[in-house]
Amino acid sequence: MPRLIDPPAGPALDIEEVTARLDESGVVLTDEASIARCTDLLAGLSRNRDFLADRVSHALKASYTNQLELNRYTAQVFLLHRSPRGFYLRANLWPSERDAAYTTSGPAAFSYGVPHDHNFSFLTAGYFGPGYVSDYYDYDPETVDGCLGEPLNLKFVERSSLSQGKMMLYRAHRDIHSQLPPKSLSVSLNIMDEGEHVPWRDQYIVDLDHGTIAKRPTLTSGEMLLRCAIHLTENGRDVTEQFAKAHPVPRVRANATAALAAVEEGDARAAVLKRGMADSDARVRDDCRRWLAQ
Numbered sequence: 326m327p328r329l330i331d332p333p334a335g336p337a338l339d340i341e342e343v344t345a346r347l348d349e350s351g352v353v354l355t356d357e358a359s360i361a362r363c364t365d366l367l368a369g370l371s372r373n374r375d376f377l378a379d380r381v382s383h384a385l386k387a388s389y390t391n392q393l394e395l396n397r398y399t400a401q402v403f404l405l406h407r408s409p410r411g412f413y414l415r416a417n418l419w420p421s422e423r424d425a426a427y428t429t430s431g432p433a434a435f436s437y438g439v440p441h442d443h444n445f446s447f448l449t450a451g452y453f454g455p456g457y458v459s460d461y462y463d464y465d466p467e468t469v470d471g472c473l474g475e476p477l478n479l480k481f482v483e484r485s486s487l488s489q490g491k492m493m494l495y496r497a498h499r500d501i502h503s504q505l506p507p508k509s510l511s512v513s514l515n516i517m518d519e520g521e522h523v524p525w526r527d528q529y530i531v532d533l534d535h536g537t538i539a540k541r542p543t544l545t546s547g548e549m550l551l552r553c554a555i556h557l558t559e560n561g562r563d564v565t566e567q568f569a570k571a572h573p574v575p576r577v578r579a580n581a582t583a584a585l586a587a588v589e590e591g592d593a594r595a596a597v598l599k600r601g602m603a604d605s606d607a608r609v610r611d612d613c614r615r616w617l618a619q
Contacts, residue, residue, distance in 0.1 A: 326461030326482040327493040327500045330364055332450070338369030340376045344406040344414060347516070352412035354446035354518050360494065363448050363516050371450045371490065371514060377416055380405065400426075401435055411520045419457045419511040427506060440503035440533050444526035444543060445518040447495050449487065454511030456487035459502040462531075466498040470607035471527055471538065473615070477501075479536045487513055501531055525574045527608075541576070541608075548580040555584050562588075575606035582613060 343366045353359040370376065381403065406414040420426040420435065432438050440462075461484070464477040479501065486507065487493065497518070530540035551568065554561030568581035582601035586594045601613030 327495045330492040332368035332492045333365050337372035343370045351410050367450050413517050415515050417513045421506050421509050440531040442501045442529050444528040445523045446497045448516040450492040450514050451487040451489045452512045452514045455507045456511045457507050458486045458505040460484050462501040472611040475538050551584040575609050579609045579612040
C-alpha cells in the first residue's frame with residue numbers, strides 16, 4: 326500500500342511560500358531528501374485552513390478563467406500550481422454518495438470502484454472531511470510484464486480513509502487501490518510528478534475478482550493520430566511503419582502495428598500482426614496475438 330508518512334510538526338504555510346520553495350528545490354518523489362522537503366511543505370500547507378477557500382473564492386469571482394486555461398484534468402481537480410520543473414500542486418474534491426456531483430456523474434467519474442495503480446508517484450494529504458476510503462493492495466512490478474489478463478499476485482493490506490492530516494506517498498507502479506466515496510464531501514492536497522516520462526508509462530486497471538490486469542488505459546494523442554495519418558498520406562504510412570518497428574515505447578509500437586493492420590484485410594492484416602508478434606516486448610506480442618485471434 327502507499328507509504329504512510331507522519332507529517333512533521335511546524336507552522337501553517339502560505340501557498341506562495343510552498344510553491345516558491347518547491348520550484349526552487351524541485352520535486353523528485355523517488356529521492357528521500359526531496360520527499361522530506363515535500364512532506365514538510367505539504368504538511369505546512371495542510372495546516373493552513375484558509376488558503377484553499379480564498380483560492381476557490383478568487384477563482385469563482387474571476388469566472389474560473391485561470392482554471393479553464395491551466396487545468397488539464399477533470400472538474401474534480403482544482404489546480405493550485407503548475408511548475409516548469411515537472412510537477413504540479415492540486416486539490417482534489419471527493420464527493421459523497423449524497424452529493425449532486427456523484428448522483429449526476431456516477432461513481433466511475435471519480436474513479437470510485439475502479440481498482441488501479443498509477444504511472445506516476447504523488448504525495449497526498451487529507452485536507453478536509455473524513456476522506457475517501459480505499460482498499461489497498463500490494464504487488465511486485467518487477468515480476469509483471471504488463472499483459473492483459475496477467476496475474477498480479479495481489480496482497481490485500483487494509484481498508485482505510487485519507488482523513489484530515491493523514492499523509493501518504495503513492496509510488497508509481499507499486500500501490501494499487503480501489504476507492505470508495507467518503508461519508509461526506511472531502512478534499513485532498515496532492516504534489517504530483519509530471520515528468521516527460523509519465524505519458525509513456527502504462528497504468529493498470531485491475532480485475533480484483535481474478536487478480537489480473539484488466540485494462541491499460543494510458544494513451545497519448547500521438548498514438549491516436551497514427552490511426553488518422555495512415556489513412557491520409559503515404560508519408561503517414563511511412564511514419565507509422567517506422568513507429569511500429571523502432572519506437573522506444575512498447576505501447577506505441579503496438580498501437581502503430583494496430584494502425585497498420587486496420588487498413589489491411591485477410592492475409593495482409595494477419596501478416597502485419599504476425600510481425601508484431603516477433604517484437605522484443607511481451608506486451609506487444611500479447612496484444613498482436615489477441616488482435617490476430619479476433
